[in-house]
């Protein structure tokens with residue numbers, strides 16, 4: 293409501309001379325040109341900064357970031373000048389809406405605000421990139437400590453890594469507070485209540501409905517999470533004893549094999565049931581056995597997309613990507629995919645390790661690159677995904693097709709080693725440990741930010757609000773005491789990186805919808821989790837048709853183009869895990885599942 297009133301205020305402030313639909317078309321064409329021109333240089337600068345962090349590249353990135361913000365804010369205000377103009381065509385109207393809504397961190401018109409905002413944003417990201425934790429007292433980069441969290445089973449050491457890595461956040465707090473202040477002023481100038489309202493505006497529905505959609509989808513899949521939490525807690529209790537992991541209540545956050553407890557697959561060995569749980573292979577071990585290095589892993593990923601009919605990656609992908617961590621400089625290791633020129637200069641940036649989780653991440657990142665290539669023919673403002681969840685879902689959808697039979701086809705697994713149906717529970721449990729904990733986690737990250745941006749969570753309660761959400765949604769608790777001297781959100785890339793996170797929540801649901809639809813198109817009749825669309829060019833063509841739509845149509849149309857449905861739904865994910873959920877329920881009989889929000 294507030295937003296509507298403010299937009300009207302902007303409309304009233306628009307020039308008195310009557311703008312026409314043709315003016316709107318001309319404005320949009322000019323805006324697209326300006327954005328495209330800015331975008332190529334900006335992408336190159338951001339790339340150099342992220343792959344070579346120095347004071348100089350930080351300064352260049354901050355300067356370029358400020359220019360971009362000023363350009364976007366100017367265009368957003370000009371776009372608002374067309375509010376209420378009659379006869380604007382659907383495509384132009386959609387582009388005007390994107391211009392008004394699409395700024396992650398808007399700045400107000402106060403002189404120097406955009407520059408201050410960009411300097412803070414760059415400093416936050418680089419502080420994260422350069423962050424170190426410790427393992428046995430030795431300094432470790434974020435990338436190394438993330439991997440060590442997956443393989444370490446000594447709770448004193450996992451607590452040390454958790455506590456030391458979370459110290460990376462503390463120095464960011466003052467910057468974060470100021471950043472929120474500036475961005476909120478910018479959001480208000482654009483007619484939004486706060487920056488969180490801008491973030492929620494991009495989903496072809498009223499912002500309030502988007503919050504409800506997240507809650508509805510989370511409620512749909514949460515019972516599965518609670519079952520998995522209960523089962524995992526029991527196994528951790530059996531392994532570590534009551535003093536480390538009690539039988540009831542939340543799980544200690546550092547015992548789940550991941551710094552943020554967002555993906556528990558690395559402790560599959562701890563939870564695997566005897567017999568059915570021995571799935572007989574680990575992708576990391578298979579890759580190592582074949583002497584596959586990081587580049588070879590990316591080649592496997594490319595091979596999957598090629599089998600669906602996508603053109604091979606260009607030579608420049610291989611020469612310009614950062615596939616492993618350079619030894620001699622600071623970089624942002626958190627994986628990302630880039631599209632430098634909106635044509636063919638696509639790249640990934642990863643500090644790849646030869647393990648199963650990076651094999652999935654490679655497919656994830658390549659999903660971004662193939663999406664980018666598929667929509668390059670769209671006009672600049674439609675060069676994006678149907679909504680941001682789609683961009684995150686494509687590669688994950690493809691990775692769901694990495695089944696034992698597929699691994700045989702590409703020569704990674706011996707045919708005789710394919711786990712038989714008696715191992716289905718193990719295979720599903722391994723997948724659930726990877727996918728299901730992401731549901732509450734991906735929902736809470738932006739719940740925290742929405743509260744911060746709206747002011748419901750003041751700076752004096754930043755850390756408490758974070759810890760409370762982690763308890764409420766994930767049922768986890770920090771291994772060491774926390775206070776407002778800490779800033780734990782800063783220890784997760786997307787907070788200092790200012791990457792909205794609800795997209796990953798949507799992606800988690802969407803990837804199973806895509807997978808279920810793709811497997812139906814392929815005529816798959818067996819258990820869903822054994823399906824692989826590898827090599828199916830008809831499914832690939834249909835997928836490409838959706839990707840090629842870019843952001844040109846409201847997302848339900850894109851979803852319908854591939855799946856036939858216009859609704860986001862947790863049903864596909866629940867169907868995939870149905871046999872496991874039934875099994876978990878029998879395993880959990882007699883247990884007091886769940887946790888109370890305030891133990």
Ligand code: X8Z
Pocket residue numbers: 626627628629653656657796
């Ligand atoms: O950040 C990512 C991708 C970036 S393109 C690697 N993901 C989220 C995360 O790591 O927290 C993918 C899963 C969720």
Ligand code: ZN
Pocket residue numbers: 656657660683684
């Ligand atoms: Zn991604």
